[in-house]
Amino acid sequence: MTQGGDEVTRESYSNGAAGVARRCVDSSQGGLGVSQVVPTQDEAQVADVADVKGRSLTQIAWGRLRRDKTFIISTIILAFFLLAAIFAPVITGFLGVDPYSLDPDVLDPAGGKPIGPWGGASWEHPLGVEWGTGRDIFARLIYGLRISLLIAFSATILVVILGTLFGIISGYARGWVDASIGRLMDLILAFPFFLIILALSGTMTQRLTDLGVPEGNASRITYLILVLGIFGWPYLARIVRGEVLSLREREFVESAVSLGASTPRILFREILPNLWAPILVYATLLLPVYVATEAVLSFLGVGVLPPDPSFGAMLGASTQYWTLVPSYLFIPGTLLVIIVVAFNLAGDSVRDALDPKAATR
Amino acid sequence: MLKYRKGAAFAIGIASGALVLAACGGSSSGGDSSSSSSGGDSSSSSSGGDSSSSSSSSGGDDQAGGTLTILTSAEQLLSLDPQVIYTGEDLAFLGATIMRSLTAYQVAPGDTEGTTLVPDMATDTGSASNGGQTWSFTLRDGITWEDGSPVTCADVAYGTSRQFDTGLAEGGPVYAVSYLDIPVDEEGNSAYAGPADGTGQDLFDKAVTCDGNTITFNLNQPVPDFNYAVTLGFSAVPAGMATGEEYANKPMSNGPYKISEYSKGAGGKLVLVRNEAWNKDSDPYRLALPDSWVIDFGIEETVGEQRVMQSSGDDAYAMVQGLTTAALPVVFEDPQYESRRIDAFDPYTIYAAVNAEKIPDEKCRQAIGVALDRDALLLNAGGTYAGTLADGVVKPNIGIDYAPTGLWDGLLGQPVPGTGDPEFAKKLLAEGNNCPTEITVDYGQTEDNDKAVAIWVESLARAGITVKPNPIERGQYYGVVFKDGNEIMFGGWGPDWPNASTVIPPLFVQGWNLSKVDDKEFNKQVQAASVELDRETQAAMWQELDKIAAQKMWTVPTRFGRDQRLAGTGVGPIFSWAAYGSYPYPIMYAAQ
Numbered sequence: 001m002t003q004g005g006d007e008v009t010r011e012s013y014s015n016g017a018a019g020v021a022r023r024c025v026d027s028s029q030g031g032l033g034v035s036q037v038v039p040t041q042d043e044a045q046v047a048d049v050a051d052v053k054g055r056s057l058t059q060i061a062w063g064r065l066r067r068d069k070t071f072i073i074s075t076i077i078l079a080f081f082l083l084a085a086i087f088a089p090v091i092t093g094f095l096g097v098d099p100y101s102l103d104p105d106v107l108d109p110a111g112g113k114p115i116g117p118w119g120g121a122s123w124e125h126p127l128g129v130e131w132g133t134g135r136d137i138f139a140r141l142i143y144g145l146r147i148s149l150l151i152a153f154s155a156t157i158l159v160v161i162l163g164t165l166f167g168i169i170s171g172y173a174r175g176w177v178d179a180s181i182g183r184l185m186d187l188i189l190a191f192p193f194f195l196i197i198l199a200l201s202g203t204m205t206q207r208l209t210d211l212g213v214p215e216g217n218a219s220r221i222t223y224l225i226l227v228l229g230i231f232g233w234p235y236l237a238r239i240v241r242g243e244v245l246s247l248r249e250r251e252f253v254e255s256a257v258s259l260g261a262s263t264p265r266i267l268f269r270e271i272l273p274n275l276w277a278p279i280l281v282y283a284t285l286l287l288p289v290y291v292a293t294e295a296v297l298s299f300l301g302v303g304v305l306p307p308d309p310s311f312g313a314m315l316g317a318s319t320q321y322w323t324l325v326p327s328y329l330f331i332p333g334t335l336l337v338i339i340v341v342a343f344n345l346a347g348d349s350v351r352d353a354l355d356p357k358a359a360t361r
Numbered sequence: 362m363l364k365y366r367k368g369a370a371f372a373i374g375i376a377s378g379a380l381v382l383a384a385c386g387g388s389s390s391g392g393d394s395s396s397s398s399s400g401g402d403s404s405s406s407s408s409g410g411d412s413s414s415s416s417s418s419s420g421g422d423d424q425a426g427g428t429l430t431i432l433t434s435a436e437q438l439l440s441l442d443p444q445v446i447y448t449g450e451d452l453a454f455l456g457a458t459i460m461r462s463l464t465a466y467q468v469a470p471g472d473t474e475g476t477t478l479v480p481d482m483a484t485d486t487g488s489a490s491n492g493g494q495t496w497s498f499t500l501r502d503g504i505t506w507e508d509g510s511p512v513t514c515a516d517v518a519y520g521t522s523r524q525f526d527t528g529l530a531e532g533g534p535v536y537a538v539s540y541l542d543i544p545v546d547e548e549g550n551s552a553y554a555g556p557a558d559g560t561g562q563d564l565f566d567k568a569v570t571c572d573g574n575t576i577t578f579n580l581n582q583p584v585p586d587f588n589y590a591v592t593l594g595f596s597a598v599p600a601g602m603a604t605g606e607e608y609a610n611k612p613m614s615n616g617p618y619k620i621s622e623y624s625k626g627a628g629g630k631l632v633l634v635r636n637e638a639w640n641k642d643s644d645p646y647r648l649a650l651p652d653s654w655v656i657d658f659g660i661e662e663t664v665g666e667q668r669v670m671q672s673s674g675d676d677a678y679a680m681v682q683g684l685t686t687a688a689l690p691v692v693f694e695d696p697q698y699e700s701r702r703i704d705a706f707d708p709y710t711i712y713a714a715v716n717a718e719k720i721p722d723e724k725c726r727q728a729i730g731v732a733l734d735r736d737a738l739l740l741n742a743g744g745t746y747a748g749t750l751a752d753g754v755v756k757p758n759i760g761i762d763y764a765p766t767g768l769w770d771g772l773l774g775q776p777v778p779g780t781g782d783p784e785f786a787k788k789l790l791a792e793g794n795n796c797p798t799e800i801t802v803d804y805g806q807t808e809d810n811d812k813a814v815a816i817w818v819e820s821l822a823r824a825g826i827t828v829k830p831n832p833i834e835r836g837q838y839y840g841v842v843f844k845d846g847n848e849i850m851f852g853g854w855g856p857d858w859p860n861a862s863t864v865i866p867p868l869f870v871q872g873w874n875l876s877k878v879d880d881k882e883f884n885k886q887v888q889a890a891s892v893e894l895d896r897e898t899q900a901a902m903w904q905e906l907d908k909i910a911a912q913k914m915w916t917v918p919t920r921f922g923r924d925q926r927l928a929g930t931g932v933g934p935i936f937s938w939a940a941y942g943s944y945p946y947p948i949m950y951a952a953q
Binding site: 101102104108111133306324 | 662663685686687689691693734736737740741742744745746806808809811812814815816818820830832
């Protein structure tokens, strides 16, 4: 999955790198293009026409995004789930359910099967209950969402920080620094990443605990974030490096050099602001990958410990029961699909909005 | 007393042990041998009766021939070595097909009938002399190995001697080491090191002697039920054959079948075909009806049970050795499965061992048991299908060694409901000395155990005890917890034969002592019970010891397990063989 997402992004941005020079030209055209294509939105049009010359890339992109229905809808969906995850305790408290408490009353004493269709769905348990324990599926779902999103966001942020840092240094420094970072990236990309995660989870989680991370799920979640981050950054670093290789030859960089600016200043004040578009696009496309990866890892048993819920563990447990209670499979499965697709669509929209060539379509 | 036997891994993650339930009074060997020879006859005749009745229902009268198939999610049998096999199911299946023993259990429905001892290779169930300290068995004529050579007394002695090879027989039954009259040093190591090493061979040759076809075992103490012990680990191995660990993959058969193919892993199979050298006259015990047996490895549980439910084509002759909880309502609420399903108490007691080294104070251990929601655990395991709440490690179907301990009915000072009593637990915690408020629970990781540990977390939290789950990969589970187990370890145990001497000593003295109990007074009483010759008195002693162990809460006994299975439409006869909680393999057939 990681690699698949990367191929797409890398391709478009290696084009992008070559097309940086074009971008400035295209941007102004883009502004005009938009106003011509969507003449019905009066207010926007007035604003566009009035500000054509003064608009920044950000404004142009934002203007495009605001008119992109896919983006609006997927963002609303994501915001909804994000809020649900953040306010999970409030929501479950309001509904009177919680993800841990047992409810034997809704189970058949012979076999432990939930009484009633759809896993025993009722007003008390809107999405049904777990087989054998009677724990509430809805509460487990939104608590699982919390953990999924926490891992996905943290790992993405880690990838962005590491990838940008190494990419920018590698691209600007050239010589042996570039070479050694390049080989390091090759090394990491060549690692059988899933195997490492599975094989090292026990010992490394213990090591983290020894280093002072609280035992149990804190260590396991930290481990997942670190591993996803450490094995994820080279993809972004390669993209950033490509951009930097082209940017560093540009006039504004040369002028900064000739004025005697320090290297950090050039890297982070001059070059970095020009990189945020590819980084943002990569990050939005990476998030859904990590949501799915977290589910896979907890399915394989290296995710969070019981009794804490997670998507992967819920999906894993569902396979045994799916002929009798299909909702165990469909509820977390559908939610996972919706989130991943929404993230992907939002990411695509961001990419299109920032892509100078999109306007000419 | 049982010797060390760590590390046996169990496909089902419970425990192992050959097992037997049911009362078996006969401590007088004379009575045994006479009743057992008739038992031998009745086993074949009664099975004949079974087969005729079931054949009429299946509409065919030809029961010989065909192939019976076992679908299992395991990727191999733990071992095929007669001195290593220790899981009940494997003992039952391999004993029925390739591995004969001196004595065996009658194959019949019912707890008592199914655990009655009958002769197999021996002409009777053994005769004891010298107050039960000397046992001899005479081999039948005409027993042969698959290459046609005769099975001799020396082969039986050689097989027995392999129990002393500690590297080889680790995890296997070691009753020979415990009982034979061979000196043991202070650390519990025998002076005999097994046939490969050869140290102390003269000692073994003195303890096990051959006179023609008669093998005599000289024991270090009176063992009134030694003839039961010889069903485990005393099977013959061709004397002098290169028989290290490699023997485990291709053992020499002396039963009605032999191995024609054995490949491990998903997609692998064990194929048994007829052993032409097997002489039916020498073996009244096995009917050997099908032409071949196949075990298909690596079939996912849900897939296997679906295939058997459909029972189409060759799957009519297939069977599974267990059902997932999700399949139970389907199989047991639909009358079409009525004639081919099994629902019976199995030999196992499910418990959580409490590490007495880490929690030395009795009150603290009791608090844990009192706080635990055992009803929820039972429901999670399958409710009434999974069994009933346990009150000790000795299970009622063992027979006279069981008496209710009253553990949850006031033995601890006040009755404890199945859902646990957090207030009482808090009281016990307060009375206890330095009770831990945070404990770690070790368990073999499965979906069901993940949920079970969640119940531990939830119900102990009510009493203010924090539970940290520690999932361990199932194949390594017992290896890990025997080395460094935490406060609580999930476990399960079944007796090796219907005597609590195969339950209480291994669990609390030596053998399968997960709880790391070392209680001098208790050990003394166990030793006294072990050598008690009067069976009634001994039973009373075991009952008392079961009660003491329950009160000291070295284990939290949670469930007396039940077992459900399903076979295809062409498989017969269908009942649970009480000796092993397995299918009645020696008399099974494929209805044509």
